[in-house]
Amino acid sequence: MSEKFFDLSGQVALVTGTSRGLGQYLARALARAGADLILTSRKRDTLSEFEQEIRAMGRKVLSLELDVRDHASIQSMAQQAEAAFGQIHILVNNAGCNVRKPALDVTWEDWNLVLDTNLRGSFFVAQAVARGMIARGYGRIINIGSVTSVFGFAGLAPYGASRGGIRQLTMSLADDWGRHGVTVNCLAPGWFRTEQNKVLYEDPEWVAYITDRIPVKRPGQPHDLDGAVVFLASEESRYVTGQTLLVDGGISTGATRATVARK
């Protein structure tokens, strides 16, 4: 155990979906705390700039191709990661997508895309990585959820179902793997401006609306998840498992007032 709190030096963290957005914020925070990094994207070349940034921080880094909708891709990625680093201590299941539509317009394909990516993908990545963690008796798994893991919002039926599933999956895996030294928690961000919800943030009316409903009076900023992800990834969270930590500026305190997903 390190003498310093929240020190991830010598640990290896795999963060899925690091070509942009929250995946980069989370990976950057883990690297700042000392972790070496495995980055993933469906297109490996989209990771090269970010890979250089992490390397410049003095960390080892490996970029791998991963499509979480493809079981063979998941298995191959996990094997390459273990072969390169020997051990993965931390997994952040971040890769995800959304289809924002009124429930009556959701197609069979929309449903499959969102559920296969967010829920099935997260499970099989966790399974592939947990084998090594369990064999070595140590692991930290952080599944990215959302405010929709806990509350319902119009326009987000498949997404909310996938994120609610992530919360439940987190509890099941925590119960299954706790005895092997592997903790599993869900980090649930509020509203952060990224590619995924760009369309919402381009509308000043929506931004004013959502800002008013967030108790701290601003949407999430890139560093707002740093403390939570480093805590859940660290030795210091050893007695925390199966939990969902909302990092949302408090919007979940009044979530039923916020009809945010009509676009």
Ligand SMILES: NC(=O)c1ccc[n+]([C@@H]2O[C@H](COP(=O)([O-])OP(=O)(O)OC[C@H]3O[C@@H](n4cnc5c(N)ncnc54)[C@H](OP(=O)(O)O)[C@@H]3O)[C@@H](O)[C@H]2O)c1
């Ligand atoms: N932004 C928010 O306010 C917010 C709030 C709560 C939760 N979240 C969740 O946080 C995660 C990141 O969100 P974001 O806003 O940063 O989204 P984003 O900008 O759209 O980034 C999504 C990431 O997921 C990867 N990805 C998508 N489909 C994939 C697949 N089939 N296989 C492998 N990787 C895939 C993408 O990689 P490639 O396209 O390069 O493969 C990309 O790196 C998502 O799970 C999202 O649902 C976001």
